[in-house]
Amino acid sequence: MKFWNKQKHNDHIVASFAPQGLSLSIVRHVPSKIDLPSFKLLAFQEISFSHHEYDQGNIFNPSSIARAITHFLATHKKQSTPIVFIIDGNHIDQKIVSCVSASPSKDTFKVDEKLHSFNYLYVYPEASGTFSFYTCSIPHTILMQYKLLAIANKLNLQAISTRTMAHFSLYRLLQGSTYSQTALGMLLENNNNNTRALINDQTIQNMLHIDSPLLAKAIPLDQLRIVFGSSTLIPV
Numbered sequence: 001m002k003f004w005n006k007q008k009h010n011d012h013i014v015a016s017f018a019p020q021g022l023s024l025s026i027v028r029h030v031p032s033k034i035d036l037p038s039f040k041l042l043a044f045q046e047i048s049f050s051h052h053e054y055d056q057g058n059i060f061n062p063s064s065i066a067r068a069i070t071h072f073l074a075t076h077k078k079q080s081t082p083i084v085f086i087i088d089g090n091h092i093d094q095k096i097v098s099c100v101s102a103s104p105s106k107d108t109f110k111v112d113e114k115l116h117s118f119n120y121l122y123v124y125p126e127a128s129g130t131f132s133f134y135t136c137s138i139p140h141t142i143l144m145q146y147k148l149l150a151i152a153n154k155l156n157l158q159a160i161s162t163r164t165m166a167h168f169s170l171y172r173l174l175q176g177s178t179y180s181q182t183a184l185g186m187l188l189e190n191n192n193n194n195t196r197a198l199i200n201d202q203t204i205q206n207m208l209h210i211d212s213p214l215l216a217k218a219i220p221l222d223q224l225r226i227v228f229g230s231s232t233l234i235p236v
Contacts, residue, residue, distance in 0.1 A: 011042070012158070013083040014227045015069055019055060021048040022065060024072045025219070025227045026081070030209055037173055039228055040209040043076050044219045057089025057138070059145045066153045073155075082158040084230040085146050086166060093137040094164055096123065096193045098130045109135055117143050121168065124185025132185065136162055159233040166229030167195035173232050174199065199225055 016023040024045045032038035047068045053061040073079045093116075099108060102122060111118040121134045143160065150157035172179050184198075191197035204224050210216045219227075 011078065011081050012231060013073065013078060013081050014086060014230045015083060016086040016088075016163075016223065016226055017054055017057075018088050019049070021046055022054070022068055023047075023223055024069065025223070026076055026078060027227050027231060029231065034206065036203070036207050037228070037231075038207055038209055039231065040211075041215060041219065041224075041227070043072075044215060044223075045072055046218075055089070057087055057091040057142050059149060062145070062149055062152075066149060069155070070153055079154075080156055082156050083150075084158055084233050085150075085160045086163060086226050086230060087138075087146065087160060088163065089142075091139060091142055092162065093135075094162060095135050096188075097133055097135055098126060098128075099133055100130055102131045104133070109133075111135075111137050115139060121165070122181070123168070124181045124188065126185065132188075134164060134168065136165070159230070161230065161233060163226055164195050166226045167198055168229075169232040170225060170229030171195075171198040173229075174203065196222065196225065204228070 011026060011028045014023075014025045014027065016025075024043075024047070026042040026044075028040045028042055030038045030040045051061065051064070053059070053064050059065060070079075073081070097109070101108070102125070104120075106113070106118065106120070109118065109120060116137045116139055118135070118137045120136070123132045123134050125131055146160050147157070149155070171184065175183075187198060188195070201221050204221050207228060208216070208224060
């Protein structure tokens with residue numbers, strides 16, 4: 001579900017799709033004076049869906065969504081900037097599952113890959129001796145909607161991912177060389193596998209650089225978790 005290029009970029013766009021609307025962000029990697037990755041939020045906009053433009057992961061009005069995205073990019077002169085799509089909906093099947101092997105094959109998960117695009121991530125070892133994996137399955141018909149949206153509007157699409165994957169990516173980025181799957185497992189088990197809890201609000205605020213107080217108030221911290229986590233999907 002990742003589409004890479006080999007160019008180097010400091011800025012990237014995140015288009016986060018949800019049933020209630022589309023969130024668009026421009027973020028830039030900046031030097032940090034603290035022992036944390038740092039990002040500057042350059043722009044943020046929320047577009048509400050009021051005419052069934054998007055539901056359960058399906059794009060029902062690609063023209064309307066395309067206009068919103070291309071207008072945002074044109075306004076900020078970022079038409080060629082790398083963009084990540086973060087998608088949501090009940091048709092996107094996400095689970096934390098247990099396996100007896102730490103290195104299972106895709107066949108272990110019994111997903112029909114003729115119908116679905118499927119990926120999985122080893123998360124942590126369980127006390128029982130089994131292993132937890134995050135799995136994500138998306139129907140090809142839905143994934144193709146996002147690819148066609150990018151192609152038709154000449155977007156520099158780099159990845160299509162999920163909120164959960166963004167959370168995992170940001171957690172790993174923050175941990176750096178101290179990253180431990182056992183520690184990750186304990187944290188998830190203590191929070192009922194809620195990946196939002198992997199990064200606390202104060203850490204998110206410490207990572208953020210922003211010039212406009214109004215912009216700082218406009219973007220929810222949960223959205224920043226997604227935006228910062230998505231940065232690891234862009235080669236820099």
